[in-house]
Amino acid sequence: MTNSERKRLNGEAEEEEEDEDDNLNGGLEAWERSYADDRSWEALQEDESGFLRPIDNSAFYHAQYRRRLRDRSLVATTARIQKGLIRYLYIVIDLSRAAAEMDFRPSRMAVVAKQVEAFVREFFDQNPLSQIGLVTVKDGVANCLTDLGGSPESHIKALMGKLGCSGDSSLQNALDLVQGLLSQIPSYGHREVLILYSALSTCDPGDIMETIQKCKESKIRCSVIGLSAEMFICKHLCQDTGGSYSVALDESHFKELIMEHAPPPPAIAEFAIANLIKMGFPQRAGEGSISICSCHKEVKVGVGYTCPRCKARVCELPTDCRICGLQLVSSPHLARSYHHLFPIAPFDEVTPLCLNDPRNRSRSTCFGCQQSLLSSGKWLCGKLCTS
């Protein structure tokens, strides 16, 4: 029985009832309430082997099905997609007043920080050649928290130290700052901005449309993930610069959305020109060698790499050499980036009907897990495309 119904029944006794209701709601802890609301346990059941399975997974399968269709059509239409492997990504984190809101628990800011941490790790895992920088917006001013760099730890450390929110948010200031920073990077790098926007308004010093235009001209791909509701200007920004705009429903959805930005996006067509890039493959220094590293300006023993051009010592790969500016990578990094260019071919659907066909007998089990496709009963399960 909802509050309103109860009230209607009780009519006059409304006032007394009021306090009781509040207690009733207040009795639940904040974290309990969200579970109590959607009664998530009712959507689960135990199967014969004791696993919990969702009852109604049609929505899930539908979404999966659509994603596969989309993937396939993408492959079909553009036989050769170019992808930016060397990405220069700025993450703009909105730390305005709105980031303190408690609708994500414990607060939007904390959730954002947590997911950014996960994202940064995932990002470097998938794009070892790329670099990230962090920008925060607070009190209407954008600050560069960390410069572009390839080390996840330093970014995360810098971010965790700087949490705290106040004032208004300004999209224009953030874009201006990022645009200035990104316009210096070499032309083969793919410039991207990912804005995690909590606020619902932007307090700008000038005309934001000009800034958007400037971003478009310098080929910066701007994507926004909103935390509360859809804003017209963000949509406009993303449409104009070729980015994606999404709004998070809850924390898990937010995680999903931010992780979508980890694999490299298709390159903007007019920007995708072939380029030769100079790279160095430094040697790992011997165990006991002592040298001064160029990144921390300290004497270090052991682990380190030597730039093949100027012989400077750096602590981590990938990075740019501090002395001669050469891009330093290791060959596994290069190889790991490579799989984005040659993704696994999409799976074909196998219908149960087709499995009954004697010619296909041999393929009635899954190649990977050896489970029977028939017994799982899920016709969406696939087989490897052999072409």
Next chain:
Amino acid sequence: MIFKLEDVTVYFPYDNIYPEQYSYMLELKRALDAKGHCLLEMPTGTGKTIALLSLITSYVLSKPENPVKLIYCTRTVHEMEKTLAELKLLHNYQTRHLGPAAKILAIGLSSRKNLCVNSRVLAAENRDSVDAACRKRTASWVRALAAENPNIETCEFFENYEKAASAAVLPPGVYTLQDLRAFGKQQGWCPYFLARHMVQFANVVVYSYQYLLDPKVAGIISKEMQKESVVVFDEAHNIDNVCIEALSVSVRRQTLEGATRNLSRINQEIERFKATDAGRLRAEYNRLVEGLALRGNLPIADAWLSNPALPSDILKEAVPGNIRRAEHFLHVLRRLVQYLRGRLETENVEKEGPVSFVASITAHAGIDQKTLRFCYERLHSLMLTLEITDTDEFLHIQTICDFATLVGTYTRGFSIIIEPFDERMPHIPDPVLQLSCHDASLAVKPVFDRFQSVVITSGTLSPIDLYPRLLNFHPVVSRSFKMSLTRDCICPMVLTRGSDQLPVSTKFDMRSDPGVARNYGKLLVEMVSIVPDGIVCFFVSYSYMDEIIATWNDSGILKEIMQHKLVFIETQDVVETTLALDNYRKACDCGRGAVFFSVARILLARLEYLRDTFQIKEGDFLTFDALRQAAQCVGRVIRSKADYGMMIFADKRYSRHDKRSKLPGWILSHLRDAHLNLSTDMALHIAREFLRKMAQPYDKAGSIGRKTLLSQADLEKMTNDGSINEMLY
């Protein structure tokens, strides 16, 4: 797509059709078959216009034996252009499938300001001065003079058009205003007069409401429309107000001062003519004696606005003797202006019927009813005789004569209201004398009588049974359609309690309660912090808005709102409001966010009359008008199926079923029971969830089970197995 609708083959320019469009066409077709009027309500954003256009044009194509002309009335020039653009698309589609047989002529007609191509005329700033600048160059006497004296300026486009005479025709096609201008420029013909000429031959005419409803304009533009026409009033939820405005006149102090200036100018002219060309005045006098008010058929460029009274009410008699002479007429007008000035001096609000008003004029100024009645035509004739072309200067005296004619003609359905000051600012005297019409059916009656079918359509016509009573006609079809949606993109809610659980209402006895104002303020503060971009906040009246904004300002609520969004306020000044709206839009677009405080007006003066004449109860009309305003306010929330919006009815009176049920069906169908009796914090929670849900990517085709776009194959299948009927009802 092409499909059969009973015995009509409909050509629809898109591949898919919404189910509600289909049923809309069906109802419309039945009304056309019955040759009767109809009333159709369908939400905005469902493609009313294209459904209407394609059905009516297809109807004509399928039944060539009775060619029907379509007269499409829109409220604004912008809507007119949009309609014509849709029609163009449709026409291209039809000619592609049917060949040249489907060719039609469709034109948009607007004022000179929108159609003129003469750069020197267009330099004038407003509509009236463009009209006057045009007259200065095209009036018959000016052209006659120019024939002798090449220094007198004429308009080359008009001259060319006149020279081409009957050869000046538009080839079939669809012409937007811009196309007309381009065509006129290219041919060197005046697009305005060309369009006016072509109106009688066109298959489709798109123009403004006024051209049919305002007797002053309708008399010269729409006189020759055939009876076999379908008249469509689009966005017609305010049609009764348009009708009323067409027959209402308001006189201010400035009007009277201007009229006095006009009179002395006319006097000078008369003196001048007496000295130079006394024969003209005498000729006019003789003509009036013979009972001819006008000089037969005027050349098209000389035609002036016609009589403000409805054609059937105009006396076909000679002008009375006491105003036949120009000087005498001038005296009459002087006395009338003097009398009105005296009436404006009043200290209290006065309300009077036309009969007693006329009686008082007769007693004090010695002008009888019949003389008043002829004021307009007499002035018209005099201006022509005096060859006055700068008509924009003479607007004031025209207003006075309009007033006199209407007051002399009508004894019922009008009242005269004199207000010494604006009710918001009682210290500043700003007297207004209004002749206000109460009966919307007066102005619209000739339209219903004359044309075969009249279609009244809009997104919000609820309650649909009241319109026929207000406008006094009998529709053969009146229906309200729902919108088929792929997602619940409107979220109406009824908020009855503030955050402190006390009821909120703008009911008269609760208005001044500070708690209510505070609760409303809190609601708005919370809303601005969770709703992105724009919020429009409607108040019941200007005075209430002023009062509440002052309270909010004192208690700091306004400042809190400003932290999140800019605040814009509607005022009674049109220019200011336009500016505010413009900036509001800009603020929403650039992400700053804005709140617009607006007023949903409610007129009270008509109540008594409506009760006496149409047996509409005062309470009923008040509820209707208030809810109509509310429905229109919130009805604008979406313009297409991809849009979404929230509407909050923050008044405890909405929780009553009898009030709420007057809202349009398509809003009611989305009003869930759980959203009926909310307090501020519950409303906030719902709003937050709703906005998040709506921000998710939009699946246009509709997911499984909720099909809202029908293809041709779907439609055929459904017609065959009869399931289309169950979908419609």
